[in-house]
Amino acid sequence: MNKKIKASAAIVAAFALSLGAFAATSASAATKTYTLAYQGPLSGGEASTGIDEQNGVKYAIKVFEAANPGYKINLVSVDDEGDPAVASKVAPGVGTNRKIIGLVGPAYSGATIASLPYYKAGNLTVISPSATRVSLTDPKSATVKSDYGRPIFHRVVATDDKQGPALAKFAIKGLTAPKVFVFDDQSSYAVPLRGYVEAALKKIVGASIVGSGDSVPNTTTDFSPTIAKIKTAGATVVIYTGYYSQAAVFIKQLRDSGSTAVFAGGDGVFNQEFAKLAGKSGENARLTGVAGLSDVDPKLEADFKAKMGVSSGVYAVESIDAANIFLSGILNGKTTRAAINKWVKSYSGKGLGGTSLKFNQHGDISEGGFAGFLVTGGKLVNQGAVV
Amino acid sequence: MFTVFIDQFWQLTISGIALGFIYVLIALGYTMVYGVLRMINFANSEIFMWGTFGAIVASRDLFRYNQTTEPATGGKLALVLFIQLFAAMAFAAVVSVIVELAAYRRLRARGTNRLATLISAIGMSMVLSETMRLMTDSRPVGSPRILEKVILTEVWGAQIRLDTLITIVAAGAIFIILERFVKLSRMGKAIRAVSMNEDAAKLMGINLNRVITVTFLVGGLATGAAGFFYVTVYEYTKFNIGFTMGLAAFTAAVVGGIGNIRGAFFGGVFLGLAEVYASAILGTQWKAVTIFIVLVLVLLFKPNGLFGEAVQQTRA
Amino acid sequence: MKNFNLRDFGADIWERSNRPVRVAIVIVVIGLVAMMPYAGAGFLATPIAAYDAVIVYPVAIFVLMSLGLNIVVGKSGMLDLGYVAFFAIGAYTMGFLGIHTSLNTWEIMPIGIGLAMLAGVMLGLPTLRLRGDYLAIVTLGFGEIIRIVALNVSWTNGPNGISGIPMPPDIGPLKFRLDDQKVFFWVVLAMILMTIWMIRRLSVRRPGRAWEAIRQDEDAAELMGVPTLKYKIWSFTLGAAVGGAAGVLYGSKNLFVAPEMFTLNVSILILACVVFGGIGNIWGVIVGGVILGYLPDRIRFISDARLLVFGLVLVVVMNFRPDGLLPRKKREKALVKKGANS
DSSP states (O other): OHHHHHHHHHHHHHHHHHHHHHHHHHOOSSSEEEEEEEEEOOSSTTHHHHHHHHHHHHHHHHHHHHHSTTEEEEEEEEEOTTOHHHHHHHHHHHHHOTTEEEEEOOSSHHHHHHHHHHHHHHTOEEEESSOOOGGGTOTTTOSSGGGOOTTTEEESSOOHHHHHHHHHHHHTTTOSSOEEEEEEOSSTTHHHHHHHHHHHHHHSTTOEEOSOOEEOOTTOOOOHHHHHHHHHHTOSEEEEESOHHHHHHHHHHHHHTTOOOEEEEOTTTOSHHHHHHHGGGGTTOEEEEOOOHHHHOHHHHHHHHHHHSSOOOTTHHHHHHHHHHHHHHHHTTOOSHHHHHHHHHHOOEEOTTSOEEOBOTTSBBSSOOOEEEEEETTEEEEEEEOO | OOHHHHHTHHHHHHHHHHHHHHHHHHHHHHHHHHHHHOOOOTTHHHHHHHHHHHHHHIIIIISOOOTTSOOOOHHHHHHHHHHHHHHHHHHHHHHHHHHIIIIIIHHHHTTOOHHHHHHHHHHHHHHHHHHHHHHHTTOOEEOOOOSOOOEEEEETTEEEEHHHHHHHHHHHHHHHHHHHHHHHSHHHHHHHHHHHOHHHHHHTTOOHHHHHHHHHHHHHHHHHHHHHHHHHHHOEEOTTHHHHHHHHHHHHHHHHOTTOHHHHHHHHHHHHHHHHHHHHHHOGGGHHHHHHHHHHHHHHHSTTOSSOOOHHHHHO | OTTOOHHHHHHHHHHHSOHHHHHHHHHHHHHHHHTGGGGTTSTTOOSSSOHHHHIIIIIIHHHHHHHHHHIIIIISOOOOSOTHHHHHHHHHHHHHHHHHSSOOHHHHHHHHHHHHHHHHHHHHHHHTTSOHHHHHHHHHHHHHHHHHHHHHSTTTTGGGOEEOOOOOOOBTTBOOOSSOOHHHHHHHHHHHHHHHHHHHHHHHSHHHHHHHHHHHOHHHHHHTTOOHHHHHHHHHHHHHHHHHHHHHHHHHHHSEEOGGGSOHHHHHHHHHHHHHHHTTOHHHHHHHHHHHHHHHHHGGGGGGGHHHHHHHHHHHHHHHOTTOSSOOOHHHHHHHHHHHHO
């Protein structure tokens, strides 16, 4: 059932896109029609992330339209497959399509970097719910200036350099003299995050990094060499930066090998699917992530499910927040790219999760951090913000 | 650099052999088709992927196991595993035959160039993996735990786990059965006849189409069995797992000497070990690079693989 | 209709024309193709992806790479599944030199081509003795090795890739712009024309005859005194050069290179372009590159299922036109059939 809905949603979205241009011109004076876009992986191997985020945006639009009759918001689905090569193919079209006044996304940092030049050229404001690479908002760490997204790039998610220390602290919480083994999945998300985790660990007195770590391509399912390394190093804590599906395969193999080392992972692992896939082996895994919709308010989650037909996914809160910033701008009559950009820059409000949404000069929100979650009884249980 | 390798040598060896046996069965799929058609069956990796789903469908939908149910024991365990194996092999064999009919038969009948067939097979593998992607919503699919992975014993510090043991014994048995089939049965002899000389085989009254379909069927059975072991050991599958496993298995087949059934066996085990050792010594990120360098070295000194006959000879 | 062969039909017109007519045909065709960036308003428009970007990458760059791969696969009959390696080498040369030195795209171009050719020779020397499928797997491995090295060494910036690559400097009045990629299209078009010219020159001379001989029967060629290894390496290296050139331009156009752009899929797609259009025939290869580069973006409206449809198209077309949409000359074809099946 879900699948059918999604498939038809995708088709509808595609049609909305092709019809968007006509709809905008033929709209009667009574309804004000504006166009936003969502960019992320909507097909290919990473599609589930993008579909979840886009559902968040669609939900926000539905709520907005219901609350403000007379407004119609078209959503253009920009599918970049999470791949920078595809992103640089679709971004020019989005950048020059003046109907689009704001874009939620891109979901991934690599695709963001590939798209930025086109959006800068078109002065299109973007708010990403999930691109966490530090260089996007930090002129100092950007290897080259073009990574730096000012003035158009914003994000409502905390960065790797905030998550790294949070993950390190949460992983070794309550342990004496932890010996930590860190490994990544070779993706552009995981490798930088691992760097921040290791840097943070080095600063923590008593903790030590053992072994030389590992870098396991994300298509690997046999983790026996990594487990051999963990055993040789005598690690008591294992931190994995990567995604949930691989993490679930790994944790099962680690537990089956008899190891009881603490397992910790970042927001890539933070996914209800992890607990589901890992089963019993996943118990007591320590994950850092941002609170999901059901964590924020179960009633909201019920409403989401009623309106969208599916449960909300990871980054649903961020996607809704990002969309809401644009929507409130539209409600206040900011309907050109320039006006929206000004609006977003000076925006100040509260997100669904209670974080204050106010962008600093680089496009980051000042607040917002990561919470620790413990897998208990197959559920991700919030342990509060990591400090 | 070598501390892990020395410290965990026997553990690594056992893991490598278990992984190698899965490769052996997939490599068998490649090598059998190559034997009769002189074609890389590009879609074999996706046939494997469909096999893994066959095993999961059996345990999840037929026996109603889910992520929270207890693993099976005793007679039930044997029954469920057997049905899973059967389902995986059946799924894969059916897909394999469909691949032959849809992507190969027409082109073969017209005797056209090999590249057209290759592209047709590539198209077919896209169709297979994309169909599965749409059906599973691009998400990974976990397999319920059927087999409790008890550590049976430790030898020289290496754990012998139940699933490892079952994989090695059962995959070995399946390999021997298929090898005997090709060696001794009437159909097997026909397959070998076709792979030696297609025209002569035809003249001897061998029904070429039937032989080729059976070859795909047997290749599919072997590949599907690999899918079952994969699911039992890793309890996970996804629409895109075929590529990596297929590439490794194909490399194994080439190292062993493609077209040669015993070559597939040694190539598979060799590759499983090489992967695990390389990962332990150099880091998992260099695994693929090491394998390919080994492959090039093998081919430089034994241009037809470790067990292959000279290509020219078989093709003449 | 059954025996209608568009390639022969075209060749007939060409052969019946005299020199001025031929020149006129060439100029008109080039002129029409050069107008393509202006044709994006109607039926050809691509949903989501920008039309002017799509006709540069993938379409024009796919055509260029297909022509390069065709030298290896189509002309001399070697199956190369790692062509993306040369593309990646070109793109990374552009990326690395572009941000660390003050060289511009045109100055980096020969360096990128040179490095790709060097890689071609280094790979070719030990491996070109191998035949058929063995060569395929070794080249495939080489493609993966380049990607994995780019992923794991520090000067390529690992999985983060190299960003901020400079655009090419303007050529007189032609300005390279991000939001309008016409000039990129014209540059790739010029590169395609140069490649076609090179292939046509070589085909009728000694190397072309040697490749043809190697493709049809390598042993016979060797016995007849053709230094097969030398010509195979030549063909491999020329293919690499074209791939490297495409890579340099792609890096400069994309402004960003990352390892995930250079997967095996690209190699397979380019090979599919060559075979789909008509292996060995320049015009067929061009048609293949255009269709397979353009189609996935044109059919984006079927969104999720577009790769499925793409796969089906490959199967169906190969089954009904196994020699591609525009097959090579019949005379050559008959010989291939025999050679390939033996």
